[in-house]
Each structure stands twice: as C-alpha cells, then as structure tokens.
Amino acid sequence: MDEKIISAQNVDFHYEADPEDKTPPKQVLKNVSLDIGRGQFTAILGHNGSGKSTIAKHMNGILLPCGGKVYVDGIDTCDEKKIFDVRQRVGMVFQNPDNQIVATIVEEDVAFALENLGVPPDEMRERVDDALRSVGMYEYREHSPHQLSGGQKQRVAIAGIIAMRPDCIVLDEPTAMLDPKGRQEVLKTIRELNHDFGITAVLITHYMEEAAQADRIIVMDNGEIIMDDIPKNVFSNVEKMKSIGLDVPQVTELMYLLGRDGIPSDTHIISEEECADALEKLLKG
Amino acid sequence: MLKDITIGQYFPGRSAVHSLDPRFKIIITGVFIGMLFAADGFAALAVGLVFLAMSFIMSKIPFRLMLKSLKPIVPIIIFTSVLNIFFLDGAPLVKFGFIKITAEGLRTSAFMVIRIIALIMGSSLLTYTTSPITLTDAIERLLSPLKKINLPVHELAMMMTIALRFIPTLIEETDKIISAQKARGADMESGNILQRAKALTPILIPLFVSAFRRAEELAVAMECRCYQGGDGRTRLRQLRSEGKDYFALGVSIVFLDIVIMLNCIFG
Structure with missing residues (x-):
C-alpha cells in the first residue's frame, strides 16, 4: 500500500501540433507535480484553459504525459500492460451525464465496467446493488436513464464508477450542467463516498462553494499549480484569486470588503456559520 | 412533437x-x-x-x-x-x-x-x-457462433445498444435545435419540397456536430470504465x-x- 494514491512528477503536456502550423504547440501543463493522499478530498480550481481537466485526464491514463511521470498506486500510467489496473483504481466522472451512460437501463449501465472486467454474474449483481445503494439510486435500478433528472443521471454515472471499487474517483466538473438541486445531490454523494467509504476524491470545479468543502484546494492557472493549501488559506488570498479570474465564496468576499473598509475582519472565513458568528461579534462590539 | x-x-x-x-x-x-x-x-x-x-x-x-x-x-x-x-x-x-x-x-x-x-x-x-x-x-x-468466421458480433450488438441509448437523447436535441433555429427566424413550414429539404440543413449540421462530440466523450468514458471489446466480458443479465x-x-x-x-x- 502506498500512502499516495496518485503522484504526478514534473508533468509536461501539449497536444500534437498541426504539421501545417509552424508555431510550437502550446504547453497545456508545465512541470506540474502533485501528490494525492489516500482518503483525501481534493478540489482543483482554475479558469477555463488552466489545465485542470488535462491534469485530471492524466490521473487514469486517458492522457499520457509528454514529459515527467504519473504514478497511480505506484503503477506508471505509461505502462500499457497495466493500464486497466490503473483505470480500475482511479475512476473518472465527466461533465455531461448523457455522454457517459452506455446502457438503456440504469443497473446495466452500472454493471458496464464490471462486465468489461469479467466479474462473475453473482458477484456483479451484489456490487451493482451496493453501488446503487451508496449513491441512493437503488429504487431507480430498472429505469431508463432518459427518464431521470440531471442530478440522478450523474449519480448513476458515479455508481458506474463506484461499482469497480476504485481507490480514487476523479470528477471533472460533474455539476457544471446541473441545476442547483442536482448540484447539491451530487456533492452530497461525493462527500458521503469520501467520508463513509474512504474513497479518495478529486473534484474539478469552478464553483467556489463546492471547493470550500474539500480538505485541500489546488489552484491552477496557465498550466501551473499556483496554490496548494487548505481551503481557508487559499480563499484568504482574495486579491490573488481575483487576479487569475477566480472568485472566492461570498462570505469570504464580504469579510474582505469589510477589511478593506477598515473594519477588522478575518478572510479565513469560508462558511456561512463562521461568517454569522464573526458578524455577531463585530456588531456586539 | x-x-x-x-x-x-x-x-x-x-x-x-x-x-x-x-x-x-x-x-x-x-x-x-x-x-x-x-x-x-x-x-x-x-x-x-x-x-x-x-x-x-x-x-x-x-x-x-x-x-x-x-x-x-x-x-x-x-x-x-x-x-x-x-x-x-x-x-x-x-x-x-x-x-x-x-x-x-x-x-x-x-x-x-x-x-x-x-x-x-x-x-x-x-x-x-x-x-x-x-x-x-x-x-x-x-x-x-459466427465469431469464428470473424464476424464482429459483440461490436454490432454494442453499436445497437448505444444507438438505442442515444435515440431519446438525440431526439431531444433535435427538438432543441429546431426551436433555436425557429427563434432565429428559420422557416421550415412553407415552400416546396426542395426548399423544405434545404431548410433542414441548419438543423442537421449542428446535430451532426453534437453527435460527434458526444461520441468522442462517450468513447473516453467507456475507456475509463475499462472497455476492451468483447473478449473476456461477462454479463449482468444471464x-x-x-x-x-x-x-x-x-x-x-x-x-x-x-x-x-x-x-x-x-x-
């Protein structure tokens, strides 16, 4: 057992250049190194084109680094013979739930990965049911995916990954196409999986409120990691976040604005409860 | 509709x-x-x-x-x-x-x-x-049994499954594109048969583009779930x-x- 489930070392990446085009290809990732610890809930934040989705696709060998190495549970993702071991350990959920559901019945879709791995039918039944229960979609197992809401579809997609019993689940903007209710459902599911089942979670998002719930936030800009810390410390750099086009949670912003106007306040506040307490203290003087 | x-x-x-x-x-x-x-x-x-x-x-x-x-x-x-x-x-x-x-x-x-x-x-x-x-x-x-003569049976079945899965999705999408084009003033209900066929172009092109994009994403998602063709596959439903x-x-x-x-x- 390795304490680090994912370890990226000096990863460089660029897409194949167009042979007609003489300009050198744009570097999407520049010398990125990061470790994801077992059981951690990490959020990766970044602007469009910051390389956050690209680094995610390196975590299970969908993309292979042009320079540097990525190890998953000690296995090099460039090792073609072990690519399915890597993908079984690190599952991936994408933005659009419609484009990742393969089968026409919920439970068959959840079984898809297990069918590919050649799991015996009896064990498969059990794992599919467990996965559906853990995302709260067991009652819908015989439904057709197009009858479900966006949030429900995304939970089915998560169940399809959980059924593989991965160590880590990487979610690439899983809530971007959902309504607020669906977003809440999905985030709650991710937190439960991380908390109750000890599954390492890597959440790529551009919602600050979602990132604030993680154990750790990695901020990317222009293919580089520019911050890597606990949420409180990351969001307290309000000006730095704004300079790269990112926001901070509304409560942090409020604290920041108060501070700018000369009222003593703490920008390490990221939750509404803390904010309410701090304001109460301020008002009582 | x-x-x-x-x-x-x-x-x-x-x-x-x-x-x-x-x-x-x-x-x-x-x-x-x-x-x-x-x-x-x-x-x-x-x-x-x-x-x-x-x-x-x-x-x-x-x-x-x-x-x-x-x-x-x-x-x-x-x-x-x-x-x-x-x-x-x-x-x-x-x-x-x-x-x-x-x-x-x-x-x-x-x-x-x-x-x-x-x-x-x-x-x-x-x-x-x-x-x-x-x-x-x-x-x-x-x-x-036709696998023995190299007929890609599993692949054909997979194609059928995916087609069935995406029919409602693409129908919904077509509906959306039709509404979007109508909102931009596209006229699909008048003219002779040739004009009507021509009016379909602004619907079919976005639909094709989006279908290809979906195919690409689906392929990546399938790879993430260890899809490797029909060999060694088991089935949930016996x-x-x-x-x-x-x-x-x-x-x-x-x-x-x-x-x-x-x-x-x-x-």
Whole structure:
C-alpha cells in the first residue's frame, strides 16, 4: 500500500501540433507535480484553459504525459500492460451525464465496467446493488436513464464508477450542467463516498462553494499549480484569486470588503456559520 | 412533437409470451415466418393464423396496438392486392376494356394480403413483447457462433445498444435545435419540397456536430470504465432457457409440420 494514491512528477503536456502550423504547440501543463493522499478530498480550481481537466485526464491514463511521470498506486500510467489496473483504481466522472451512460437501463449501465472486467454474474449483481445503494439510486435500478433528472443521471454515472471499487474517483466538473438541486445531490454523494467509504476524491470545479468543502484546494492557472493549501488559506488570498479570474465564496468576499473598509475582519472565513458568528461579534462590539 | 415517436415499440407486461427466453422468441418468430412462406393454400395459411392468434391472446397485447403496427404497411398491402387482382391471367370474371378481373387474381391477392398482414403482426409481436435491449442481447448470443468466421458480433450488438441509448437523447436535441433555429427566424413550414429539404440543413449540421462530440466523450468514458471489446466480458443479465421455452419452440415446430403436411394433402 502506498500512502499516495496518485503522484504526478514534473508533468509536461501539449497536444500534437498541426504539421501545417509552424508555431510550437502550446504547453497545456508545465512541470506540474502533485501528490494525492489516500482518503483525501481534493478540489482543483482554475479558469477555463488552466489545465485542470488535462491534469485530471492524466490521473487514469486517458492522457499520457509528454514529459515527467504519473504514478497511480505506484503503477506508471505509461505502462500499457497495466493500464486497466490503473483505470480500475482511479475512476473518472465527466461533465455531461448523457455522454457517459452506455446502457438503456440504469443497473446495466452500472454493471458496464464490471462486465468489461469479467466479474462473475453473482458477484456483479451484489456490487451493482451496493453501488446503487451508496449513491441512493437503488429504487431507480430498472429505469431508463432518459427518464431521470440531471442530478440522478450523474449519480448513476458515479455508481458506474463506484461499482469497480476504485481507490480514487476523479470528477471533472460533474455539476457544471446541473441545476442547483442536482448540484447539491451530487456533492452530497461525493462527500458521503469520501467520508463513509474512504474513497479518495478529486473534484474539478469552478464553483467556489463546492471547493470550500474539500480538505485541500489546488489552484491552477496557465498550466501551473499556483496554490496548494487548505481551503481557508487559499480563499484568504482574495486579491490573488481575483487576479487569475477566480472568485472566492461570498462570505469570504464580504469579510474582505469589510477589511478593506477598515473594519477588522478575518478572510479565513469560508462558511456561512463562521461568517454569522464573526458578524455577531463585530456588531456586539 | 418529436417525443411522441416510440422506437422499439416495446409494450411492457408479464405475460407468458413476455417471459419467454428472447432467443427462443426470435427462433419461434423465424419458424412462424417459415409457416407463412411454406403455406401453399388457404388451409395451410389458416394453421399459421391459428398459431399467431394463440400467441397473440397469450401476450395480452391490446388489439388496437396490433392494428397500429399495420398502419405503415397499408400502401404496400394496397399495391400488392391491386397488382395481383389486375395482372394475373386466367378466366376473367369482369371485363372493362383492357381491365379484367380474374378469379385467380382475387384469390392470390387475398392470399398475399393475409400473408403480409400475418407476417407484420408476427414480427410486431416479437418487438411488442421483448425490450430492445433484451432483443439485442439475444441477437448477440444467437449470432455468437459466427465469431469464428470473424464476424464482429459483440461490436454490432454494442453499436445497437448505444444507438438505442442515444435515440431519446438525440431526439431531444433535435427538438432543441429546431426551436433555436425557429427563434432565429428559420422557416421550415412553407415552400416546396426542395426548399423544405434545404431548410433542414441548419438543423442537421449542428446535430451532426453534437453527435460527434458526444461520441468522442462517450468513447473516453467507456475507456475509463475499462472497455476492451468483447473478449473476456461477462454479463449482468444471464439468459436462461427453461422447459417452457423448449415447449413453445416444440409447439411452433408442430405447427410448421402441420402446414407442410396440409401442403402435401392439398398440393
């Protein structure tokens, strides 16, 4: 057992250049190194084109680094013979739930990965049911995916990954196409999986409120990691976040604005409860 | 508007016909088609119809649904009967100038019409009582011996499954694109047929682009779930053949035998 489930070392990446085009290809990732610890809930934040989705696709060998190495549970993702071991350990959920559901019945879709791995039918039944229960979609197992809401579809997609019993689940903007209710459902599911089942979670998002719930936030800009810390410390750099086009949670912003106007306040506040307490203290003087 | 299209026309139920092993259902449908084509005379054809009626009653499919399945083939039925009535040689019953109607013509045309209707009803019964996904499964398994001659059976079945899965998604998308183009002033309801066909371009192009994008994303998602083709794959849903499946197949074969025997007697 390795304490680090994912370890990226000096990863460089660029897409194949167009042979007609003489300009050198744009570097999407520049010398990125990061470790994801077992059981951690990490959020990766970044602007469009910051390389956050690209680094995610390196975590299970969908993309292979042009320079540097990525190890998953000690296995090099460039090792073609072990690519399915890597993908079984690190599952991936994408933005659009419609484009990742393969089968026409919920439970068959959840079984898809297990069918590919050649799991015996009896064990498969059990794992599919467990996965559906853990995302709260067991009652819908015989439904057709197009009858479900966006949030429900995304939970089915998560169940399809959980059924593989991965160590880590990487979610690439899983809530971007959902309504607020669906977003809440999905985030709650991710937190439960991380908390109750000890599954390492890597959440790529551009919602600050979602990132604030993680154990750790990695901020990317222009293919580089520019911050890597606990949420409180990351969001307290309000000006730095704004300079790269990112926001901070509304409560942090409020604290920041108060501070700018000369009222003593703490920008390490990221939750509404803390904010309410701090304001109460301020008002009582 | 497009949402009303039902594809696969599965009618969920728990009847005896529904619960048969889909592989057997496909074979039995084949035997039934055999009966219809083997039949030479009305007596033999009637035996096939009895078999159809029996399965039909057991399936508990509403009769109007069965009639609905015949709607698209009405032009074919009319065309065949007209051809047979007017162009068959024989002793004319009625004659107006060059048009003549013969007894053989009437007889053959009635025979053909009954045969076509029975054929469509029989195959609709299969799709009414079997969900598309089970049907695909059964086809994959029935064809699996053909893997030996390098027919990509698993890939074909996978393509069918994905097509079935994406039909509602793409229909929904088409609806959205139509609304979006209408909102931009696209006119799709007037003009002659050529103009209308041209008006479809701004719908088809975005639809194709989006379908390709979906395909790409789906391929990555499938790879993430360790998809590696049909080798070494297991299935969640196992197809089990029981006594009743063999019994049903036996009954259909007996009917086929009766049809052949009747042919020998009357033929």
